[in-house]
Amino acid sequence: MSLTLYGIPNCDTVKKARTWLDGQGLAYAFHDYKKQGADAAQVAGWVDQAGLDKVLNKAGTTFRKLPDADKTDLTTDKAVALMVAQPSLIKRPIVEHDGGLLVGFKQAEWEAALSRA
Numbered sequence: 001m002s003l004t005l006y007g008i009p010n011c012d013t014v015k016k017a018r019t020w021l022d023g024q025g026l027a028y029a030f031h032d033y034k035k036q037g038a039d040a041a042q043v044a045g046w047v048d049q050a051g052l053d054k055v056l057n058k059a060g061t062t063f064r065k066l067p068d069a070d071k072t073d074l075t076t077d078k079a080v081a082l083m084v085a086q087p088s089l090i091k092r093p094i095v096e097h098d099g100g101l102l103v104g105f106k107q108a109e110w111e112a113a114l115s116r117a
Contacts, residue, residue: 001114003028006038007093014093017105026114028095033087040084044076046094046101052079054103055091062088 005021005028007014021028046055056079057063063071070082083089095102095110102113 001098004096006031011092013105017093038084038087044080049101050103057091
């Protein structure tokens with residue numbers, strides 16, 4: 001099974017996800033948004049697959065600090081552009097795997113999706 005985990009290394013949830021993957025003996029590639037950025041086409045694909053409300057992290061301080069003009073009339077294209085410009089706006093972690101996409105770390109969901117490996 002091919003796994004790629006997208007996130008920020010110092011994020012507590014990303015750390016938990018990486019620890020869980022390591023504990024399961026699942027090999028994965030890690031994509032660090034801070035060093036490698038976020039690809040617009042890929043982010044748009046995640047939104048298509050999982051939904052904007054799931055991919056855009058509205059609970060974080062990065063979103064709360066956005067100017068009101070950026071938060072109002074939030075279209076998918078506008079949200080994707082914001083997430084690419086500021087990857088901290090992307091829910092973390094995101095895992096692409098052979099069977100689909102996982103957004104955020106919920107252990108039971110990950111076990112169900114990745115135990116088929």
